Amino acid sequence: MGHENNKSLSFSESVNFMVDRALTVLNIDEGISAAIKACNTTIKISFPVEINGKLEVFTGWRSVHSSHRLPAKGGIRYAPIVNEDEVEALASLMTYKCAIVDVPFGGSKGGLLIDPSRYTRDDLQRITRRFARELIRKGFLSPATNVPAPDMGTGEREMAWIADTYKHLHPEDINYSACVTGKPVAHGGIRGRTEATGRGVVYAIREFFRNADDVQAAGLKPGLGGKRIVIQGLGNVGYYAAKLLEEEDESKIIAIIERDGVLTNDEGLSIENVRQHINEHKTIKGFPDATFSENGAAGLEIECDILIPAAMEAQITKENAENIKTKLIVEAANGPVTFEADDILRNRNITILPDAYVNAGGVTVSYFEWVRNLAHIRFGRMERRHDEIRGAKMLQALETLSGKQAEDWMQKEIVYGADELDLVRSGLDDTMRNSYQQLKEVLDSNDKVSDFRTASYVVAIQKLVRSYIDIGVY
Numbered sequence: 167m168g169h170e171n172n173k174s175l176s177f178s179e180s181v182n183f184m185v186d187r188a189l190t191v192l193n194i195d196e197g198i199s200a201a202i203k204a205c206n207t208t209i210k211i212s213f214p215v216e217i218n219g220k221l222e223v224f225t226g227w228r229s230v231h232s233s234h235r236l237p238a239k240g241g242i243r244y245a246p247i248v249n250e251d252e253v254e255a256l257a258s259l260m261t262y263k264c265a266i267v268d269v270p271f272g273g274s275k276g277g278l279l280i281d282p283s284r285y286t287r288d289d290l291q292r293i294t295r296r297f298a299r300e301l302i303r304k305g306f307l308s309p310a311t312n313v314p315a316p317d318m319g320t321g322e323r324e325m326a327w328i329a330d331t332y333k334h335l336h337p338e339d340i341n342y343s344a345c346v347t348g349k350p351v352a353h354g355g356i357r358g359r360t361e362a363t364g365r366g367v368v369y370a371i372r373e374f375f376r377n378a379d380d381v382q383a384a385g386l387k388p389g390l391g392g393k394r395i396v397i398q399g400l401g402n403v404g405y406y407a408a409k410l411l412e413e414e415d416e417s418k419i420i421a422i423i424e425r426d427g428v429l430t431n432d433e434g435l436s437i438e439n440v441r442q443h444i445n446e447h448k449t450i451k452g453f454p455d456a457t458f459s460e461n462g463a464a465g466l467e468i469e470c471d472i473l474i475p476a477a478m479e480a481q482i483t484k485e486n487a488e489n490i491k492t493k494l495i496v497e498a499a500n501g502p503v504t505f506e507a508d509d510i511l512r513n514r515n516i517t518i519l520p521d522a523y524v525n526a527g528g529v530t531v532s533y534f535e536w537v538r539n540l541a542h543i544r545f546g547r548m549e550r551r552h553d554e555i556r557g558a559k560m561l562q563a564l565e566t567l568s569g570k571q572a573e574d575w576m577q578k579e580i581v582y583g584a585d586e587l588d589l590v591r592s593g594l595d596d597t598m599r600n601s602y603q604q605l606k607e608v609l610d611s612n613d614k615v616s617d618f619r620t621a622s623y624v625v626a627i628q629k630l631v632r633s634y635i636d637i638g639v640y
């Protein structure tokens with residue numbers, strides 16, 4: 167596990183060192199440890215697309231870390247900096263993540279080296295369709311074996327193009343729409359997927375605050391209301407997480423760090439207003455109700471109760487870990503804290519809720535979407551009205567027995583039948599709560615484990631080992 171020289175670790179080395187900690191605690195056989203950590207396959211694809219009358223060559227990767235369960239699942243990111251190591255690290259995180267939240271998938275990830283802001287919608291459509299075609303032909307995209315989802319730089323638009331490309335190549339596949347998740351609702355997507363990762367982050371934080379001993383151990387006072395929060399990245403994940411924390415939990419978002427700097431306001435920022443400003447001006451600069459500084463990195467060092475990195479990997483490193491002034495770090499992004507920084511932060515008793523657990527809401531709801539696609543029916547379609555009729559009968563019985571009329575809000579609540587969005591949120595909440603309790607059980611029962619990250623890998627590895635032992639190696 168030793169890492170001695172001064173060279174920074176690569177992303178996958180960083181993840182593997184963290185996993186090693188859990189493997190040591192568990193005393194797992196060396197062969198099985200190596201099998202768990204090894205990345206099964208990675209393909210690199212280069213393909214030309216005509217842009218403005220000229221051919222441009224694009225390069226992308228798709229990595230399958232583990233196929234102990236199929237399909238292998240994981241997002242596709244579009245970014246100007248992506249490489250094989252990063253995609254492999256992210257694929258391995260997906261394996262652990264799915265195991266932690268009991269989603270029956272293997273781990274995969276994809277990346278395309280591209281700055282999407284430099285291309286038109288039409289260009290992006292042609293590039294995405296071509297990339298998808300390559301992945302399909304090479305056996306790296308299908309409902310049964312490998313199912314992508316959105317990640318940095320991609321969203322439901324790209325997922326719809328991918329699904330449509332698959333459908334054209336495989337019209338005989340009755341389950342074609344399950345070849346990718348995160349699609350628009352009108353094209354087989356599920357309600358609540360876009361917000362799922364951010365909402366899952368908030369459910370994880372709420373569960374943390376329900377556990378008074380953990381809150382106290384982190385040096386925090388009970389309750390999320392009024393907590394001072396700094397968030398990095400107001401993209402898909404960061405936006406929904408921050409919005410819910412502000413609007414539903416009454417926390418104060420005192421700083422938002424974006425690519426071009428940091429906005430601060432000690433009284434709390436309005437997430438909706440900041441987002442609107444970004445949509446209009448493509449920058450956080452000039453937002454009226456806050457102080458702006460171009461030194462975004464310094465934003466991570468602002469004194470706060472909760473720091474939520476929700477942008478990208480390697481943001482808290484051995485260079486700035488000593489300067490972090492928060493009590494709780496919630497890893498909404500993948501790999502925002504490096505292995506070396508993790509060591510420093512642990513020694514400083516800063517609690518970290520780790521990525522593999524915290525941002526698993528995305529893949530959890532992707533799983534619901536995949537099941538919905540295989541079932542070919544929206545969740546709640548069969549039972550909603552039935553539940554409403556039953557509710558109305560219960561209300562009638564209550565009113566008859568008590569001789570009183572229920573207040574309006576009671577009538578509404580009792581008669582209400584859950585729709586798809588309610589069911590998705592309920593399933594997501596249940597998943598985040600159950601998984602937290604699994605981590606906590608390891609923390610409470612194993613005196614060699616004192617942090618949530620190691621606990622999360624212990625939980626994941628125990629399930630993976632079980633699968634290797636039960637099934638064997640083929």
Ligand code: NAD
Binds near residue numbers: 319400404478
């Ligand atoms: P996104 O592209 O929607 O948003 C990323 C945001 O971070 C953007 O607003 C961008 O401007 C900002 N950003 C980029 N670099 C930055 C920097 N150096 N400093 C400050 N801000 C920066 O991406 P996303 O989907 O929200 O993903 C964010 C992170 O969450 C990634 O690590 C991703 O792997 C992880 N994640 C995403 C999902 C998902 O469902 N989208 C699921 C699990 C994990």
